[in-house]
Amino acid sequence: MPKKKVLIAGAAGRMAGLLVPQLAEKYDLSGIDLRPVTAIPSLVADLRDPEAAAAAFQGVDAVIDFANDPNFRTSWQQVLQVNIATTYGTLTAAQRAGVKRYIFVSSNHASEFYEKEPPYSLIAEGKYEGVDAATFPRITSTMPARPDSPFGIGKVASEAAARYFADQFGMSNICLRLGTAYQVKGPMPTRIREFQSLITLRDLTHLFECAIDAPSDLKFGIYYGVSNNKWRIWDTSDARAQIGFNPVDNTEDQRAAFEADQAAQRPA
Numbered sequence: 001m002p003k004k005k006v007l008i009a010g011a012a013g014r015m016a017g018l019l020v021p022q023l024a025e026k027y028d029l030s031g032i033d034l035r036p037v038t039a040i041p042s043l044v045a046d047l048r049d050p051e052a053a054a055a056a057f058q059g060v061d062a063v064i065d066f067a068n069d070p071n072f073r074t075s076w077q078q079v080l081q082v083n084i085a086t087t088y089g090t091l092t093a094a095q096r097a098g099v100k101r102y103i104f105v106s107s108n109h110a111s112e113f114y115e116k117e118p119p120y121s122l123i124a125e126g127k128y129e130g131v132d133a134a135t136f137p138r139i140t141s142t143m144p145a146r147p148d149s150p151f152g153i154g155k156v157a158s159e160a161a162a163r164y165f166a167d168q169f170g171m172s173n174i175c176l177r178l179g180t181a182y183q184v185k186g187p188m189p190t191r192i193r194e195f196q197s198l199i200t201l202r203d204l205t206h207l208f209e210c211a212i213d214a215p216s217d218l219k220f221g222i223y224y225g226v227s228n229n230k231w232r233i234w235d236t237s238d239a240r241a242q243i244g245f246n247p248v249d250n251t252e253d254q255r256a257a258f259e260a261d262q263a264a265q266r267p268a
């Protein structure tokens with residue numbers, strides 16, 4: 001079987017830099033970005049201009065779309081002019097080229113204001129007393145979006161655009177609401193909220209593989225991307241059932257080391 005051809009939109013960015021080495025063996029990767037890319041064959045073009053970007057999409061089986069301004073404090077103008085416009089341009093170029101699977105890299109900022117209320121607010125602060133990790137209701141992707149910022153509004157709008165292209169043009173589109181994925185210190189949380197929100201590079205790689213290889217008759221799905229953390233507040237059962245996402249890491253395994261690290265940093 002020939003390798004699937006996967007186009008990485010936003011290939012010069014940080015997340016692409018993490019994922020390209022992980023995915024390069026299994027898939028035939030290429031890229032597109034405003035900036036030059038050295039790791040994989042790539043086109044320098046603005047994805048807001050689908051014609052300028054068109055050549056990158058020819059013969060591609062799947063697109064992973066990282067191309068956005070990732071700063072969640074970014075302005076509404078930037079969200080409109082860069083984030084939403086880039087996603088729409090990428091979807092347009094993919095649809096015109098006949099690409100079947102489009103994977104939008106969304107974010108937990110699409111629903112982060114659930115964390116204003118208990119039990120999610122408590123869990124985010126590490127106050128677990130009175131909350132049963134086995135039974136509290138987790139946030140599902142079918143619950144209404146609750147963006148926490150213009151950036152979050154942009155992610156919700158882009159998810160809606162992905163749904164529109166699936167419904168209107170028969171594409172098979174998947175949106176991944178990633179948790180904390182920066183991997184600055186590997187699988188170790190850097191603050192308390194990350195005990196719920198972190199996704200390790202191993203689980204992240206698996207999630208993208210699941211999205212690329214998901215059944216071709218899957219029309220549309222929004223899934224949370226988080227490791228198998230004891231205190232995760234997002235429901236991943238739909239991702240497991242529909243695309244086979246089965247994360248293995250659990251931040252709870254890092255709790256003792258994290259607490260020792262915090263204690264060592266406290267002034268004597």
Ligand SMILES: NC(=O)c1ccc[n+]([C@@H]2O[C@H](COP(=O)([O-])OP(=O)(O)OC[C@H]3O[C@@H](n4cnc5c(N)ncnc54)[C@H](O)[C@@H]3O)[C@@H](O)[C@H]2O)c1
Nearest residue numbers: 010012013014015033034046047066067068070178181182
């Ligand atoms: N890292 C995380 O924890 C995390 C969590 C959730 C979601 N995400 C999402 O992952 C995505 C990538 O994040 P990142 O940290 O790699 O960002 P980044 O800024 O490092 O990379 C984004 C890349 O997209 C390119 N780009 C932007 N607009 C473009 C356009 N119009 N045409 C062509 N290229 C364009 C940029 O040049 C840049 O290289 C973002 O959408 C972000 O919201 C990241």
